[in-house]
Amino acid sequence: xxxxxxxxxxxxxxxxxxxxxxxxxxxxxxxxxxxxxxxxxxxxxxxxxxxxxxxxxxxxxxxxxxxxxxxxxxxxxxxxxxxxxxxxxxxxxxxxxxxxxxxxxxxxxxxxxxxxxxxxxxxxxxxxxxxxxxxxxxxxxxxxxxxxxxxxxxxxxxxxxxxxxxxx
Amino acid sequence: xxxxxxxxxxxxxxxxxxxxxxxxxxxxxxxxxxxxxxxxxxxxxxxxxxxxxxxxxxxxxxxxxxxxxxxxxxxxxxxxxxxxxxxxxxxxxxxxxxxxxxxxxxxxxxxxxxxxxxxxxxxxxxxxxxxxxxxxxxxxxxxxxxxxxxxxxxxxxxxxxxxxxxxxxxxxxxxxxxxxxxxxxxxxxxxxxxxxxxxxxxxxxxxxxxxxxxxxxxxxxxxxxxxxxxxxxxxxxxxxxxxxxxxxxxxxxxxxxxxxxxxxxxxxxxxxxxxxxxxxxxxxxxxxxxxxxxxxxxxxxxxxxxxxxxxxxxxxxxxxxxxxxxxxxxxxxxxxxxxxxxxxxxxxxx
Numbered sequence: 203x204x205x206x207x208x209x210x211x212x213x214x215x216x217x218x219x220x221x222x223x224x225x226x227x228x229x230x231x232x233x234x235x236x237x238x239x240x241x242x243x244x245x246x247x248x249x250x251x252x253x254x255x256x257x258x259x260x261x262x263x264x265x266x267x268x269x270x271x272x273x274x275x276x277x278x279x280x281x282x283x284x285x286x287x288x289x290x291x292x293x294x295x296x297x298x299x300x301x302x303x304x305x306x307x308x309x310x311x312x313x314x315x316x317x318x319x320x321x322x323x324x325x326x327x328x329x330x331x332x333x334x335x336x337x338x339x340x341x342x343x344x345x346x347x348x349x350x351x352x353x354x355x356x357x358x359x360x361x362x363x364x365x366x367x368x369x370x
Numbered sequence: 371x372x373x374x375x376x377x378x379x380x381x382x383x384x385x386x387x388x389x390x391x392x393x394x395x396x397x398x399x400x401x402x403x404x405x406x407x408x409x410x411x412x413x414x415x416x417x418x419x420x421x422x423x424x425x426x427x428x429x430x431x432x433x434x435x436x437x438x439x440x441x442x443x444x445x446x447x448x449x450x451x452x453x454x455x456x457x458x459x460x461x462x463x464x465x466x467x468x469x470x471x472x473x474x475x476x477x478x479x480x481x482x483x484x485x486x487x488x489x490x491x492x493x494x495x496x497x498x499x500x501x502x503x504x505x506x507x508x509x510x511x512x513x514x515x516x517x518x519x520x521x522x523x524x525x526x527x528x529x530x531x532x533x534x535x536x537x538x539x540x541x542x543x544x545x546x547x548x549x550x551x552x553x554x555x556x557x558x559x560x561x562x563x564x565x566x567x568x569x570x571x572x573x574x575x576x577x578x579x580x581x582x583x584x585x586x587x588x589x590x591x592x593x594x595x596x597x598x599x600x601x602x603x604x605x606x607x608x609x610x611x612x613x614x615x616x617x618x619x620x621x622x623x624x625x626x627x628x629x630x631x632x633x634x635x636x637x638x639x640x641x642x643x644x645x646x647x648x649x650x651x652x653x654x655x656x657x658x659x660x661x662x663x664x665x666x667x668x669x670x671x672x673x674x675x676x677x678x679x680x681x682x683x684x685x686x687x688x689x690x691x692x693x694x695x696x697x698x699x700x701x702x703x704x705x706x707x708x709x710x711x712x713x714x715x716x717x718x719x720x
Binding site: 203204205206207211212215216218219222223314316317318320321324325328331332342343345346347349350351353354356357360361362363 | 560561562563564565566567569570573576577633685686691692693696699700703704706707710713715716717718
């Protein structure tokens with residue numbers, strides 16, 4: 203997958219395009235308001251996206267603990283309500299903690315460095331190929347073996363079909 | 371802009387009078403220029419007429435995909451219109467001074483015909499015209515490639531219209547200087563390592579030069595969106611901004627790729643002639659092979675990919691904030707598997 207532009211870059215681009223390329227050409231106040239709501243919602247996505255997975259995992263683990271500790275604090279109170287609280291603590295409250303995703307930025311940075319290393323390898327192999335080293339052909343094939351499925355996966359993720367917008 | 375349009379018209383036809391611009395509005399006219407349409411009411415020879423026009427205006431330099439000259443484009447269109455049978459829209463003129471239009475611009479006749487070429491394919495409304503239209507499109511391309519270079523481009527403006535150091539004293543010189551351009555510019559388009567497949571294609575092209583062929587005027591963006599049609603005929607080839615002296619196989623190869631990206635099938639027509647390449651070969655005797663077509667699909671892709679991805683790189687660096695380059699990433703990366711296939715990547719069928 204390409205790590206540039208980032209998801210946040212694309213979302214920012216939508217907000218800016220709405221502001222500069224859409225809103226000035228809208229002819230009624232309701233459409234302008236709708237466009238501004240779209241900007242606001244896209245901004246919400248920008249803010250939520252970086253933290254939602256970690257937050258959900260953290261909250262999952264906090265809620266199981268809270269269910270258990272609530273039942274503990276309640277103690278040996280009798281009655282159906284108290285029984286249900288203890289039941290929840292024993293079932294959902296006993297779910298195992300889930301792993302909290304780590305910050306992906308260092309992984310993405312390393313991914314980019316590795317990608318550029320492969321790029322430079324292609325350049326070096328070209329020099330060796332033109333100098334007649336047959337093994338350089340095979341070595342380039344090894345790089346291509348990595349590239350092909352990778353790019354197919356990338357394109358499957360980003361493609362929406364339908365040809366090129368605005369080109370007949 | 372209205373007065374600037376009238377000024378260009380009056381320079382082209384000083385006898386026009388009472389010019390008035392009507393219904394000026396922007397339209398989606400390709401990715402590289404700002405395009406507008408309007409009608410101009412005029413009195414010509416004592417009679418009132420309405421001139422349907424297209425205005426193609428450069429974007430600001432930092433936003434531009436192709437930094438080519440509207441004057442060169444105008445001169446080419448007019449040479450083709452006056453000296454060949456290639457159907458083009460008349461170019462009334464251009465304004466290179468940025469002041470009147472905001473940026474350099476040109477004013478063209480708005481040709482008749484439909485630009486919704488997707489309607490010719492996949493069960494579209496005009497599919498019944500497809501065979502005839504694409505047959506004519508092929509004949510038009512042959513007419514273009516057969517045009518005498520010294521007649522159409524007497525000043526040599528089309529040898530290196532981007533000003534990137536390409537020379538065309540011979541086919542070999544053209545190819546070699548173009549490789550230098552592609553490979554030299556790669557550093558300016560490597561906005562992400564995902565682009566390394568393009569670098570691989572540039573280097574692969576240089577290692578596997580095909581047989582030479584006489585150079586020709588090539589359209590440079592011969593794709594399913596760059597012609598108009600009506601009544602089973604091509605009424606105009608449009609969008610000449612990337613035209614240049616080159617190998618005629620470039621236009622064919624670029625159409626192959628754009629057919630894929632556009633979800634069209636120009637290259638499959640005219641079916642009665644065995645498809646576009648077979649018909650082109652029968653008209654020219656060039657005997658272009660599928661392998662050569664594949665090579666020039668890569669070559670033509672490289673030619674467009676360099677300026678397109680330079681534009682993407684400028685957007686990613688936030689030198690401007692247009693949305694288009696971000697969309698171009700989504701719409702252009704699907705070309706990569708086709709390129710990999712043409713390079714014979716493992717796991718692909720060459």
